Amino acid sequence: MLGRNMSGLKPDVLSPFPVTGRVYHLTQSSDELESLLKSIVIPDSFDARDLPTLFHQAVSHLEASGIPYVVVGRLALARYRRAQCTNAIPLVLPSHLLPADRTRLTSILNDIVKASRSKTSTVELTVNFSHSPLEDQSVAATTLKPWLGISARIAEPEYLLFYALRSANIDDAIRLIGGDGAHMKNARALTHILEPQLSRTLEETIKRAEEEARSSYSDRMATRIASSSKNRKSRGAP
Numbered sequence: 727m728l729g730r731n732m733s734g735l736k737p738d739v740l741s742p743f744p745v746t747g748r749v750y751h752l753t754q755s756s757d758e759l760e761s762l763l764k765s766i767v768i769p770d771s772f773d774a775r776d777l778p779t780l781f782h783q784a785v786s787h788l789e790a791s792g793i794p795y796v797v798v799g800r801l802a803l804a805r806y807r808r809a810q811c812t813n814a815i816p817l818v819l820p821s822h823l824l825p826a827d828r829t830r831l832t833s834i835l836n837d838i839v840k841a842s843r844s845k846t847s848t849v850e851l852t853v854n855f856s857h858s859p860l861e862d863q864s865v866a867a868t869t870l871k872p873w874l875g876i877s878a879r880i881a882e883p884e885y886l887l888f889y890a891l892r893s894a895n896i897d898d899a900i901r902l903i904g905g906d907g908a909h910m911k912n913a914r915a916l917t918h919i920l921e922p923q924l925s926r927t928l929e930e931t932i933k934r935a936e937e938e939a940r941s942s943y944s945d946r947m948a949t950r951i952a953s954s955s956k957n958r959k960s961r962g963a964p
Contacts, residue, residue: 733858759809
């Protein structure tokens with residue numbers, strides 16, 4: 727998906743991830759996600775109830791270490807869209823960490839997972855590193871937000887969209903854009919900072935979001951008309 731520029735950003739960009747009239751629904755509470763995690767237990771496969779515990783421990787360690795980080799993926803997406811179950815805790819850390827520090831930190835976080843997981847748990851904690859100093863700025867600028875019972879650095883929607891595109895998680899990108907005109911306007915504001923190939927991917931993703939929104943609207947209208955017709959017939963109306 728990316729060309730030679732693995733950062734996904736144009737090299738002359740000075741200020742990544744502009745916020746232009748952003749209007750996103752924010753889920754002030756993670757209750758929906760927590761309820762979903764508690765309800766899904768697949769024996770010998772995945773116990774999602776372990777995820778909040780591991781999340782707390784990983785975030786606490788990162789905050790104590792003073793290392794910038796940002797939470798991405800569906801765990802962060804649930805702050806802006808309807809929650810979906812996930813077994814992943816994906817993190818992005820700054821690119822300027824020395825290789826030895828990267829190895830040490832990744833090992834510590836993996837040890838947290840191994841020590842805390844239950845016998846049936848497959849919760850995954852993944853550590854990725856940003857690709858440019860500009861992306862480092864966005865990671866470092868992420869503020870604390872209450873999530874899953876702890877204050878954590880949850881990605882802002884613009885960065886989350888960028889990360890989803892660069893990671894080829896197109897379904898997550900479509901969900902984030904949604905069918906709202908304001909959200910699509912905000913998404914298009916990113917095109918001028920993305921390298922050409924990723925910018926084209928964003929345009930294609932916006933089109934798919936528009937098509938899904940129209941299809942969803944048509945389905946809702948068809949259901950409403952069918953229900954109305956059924957009610958009229960039950961009342962003996964013509």
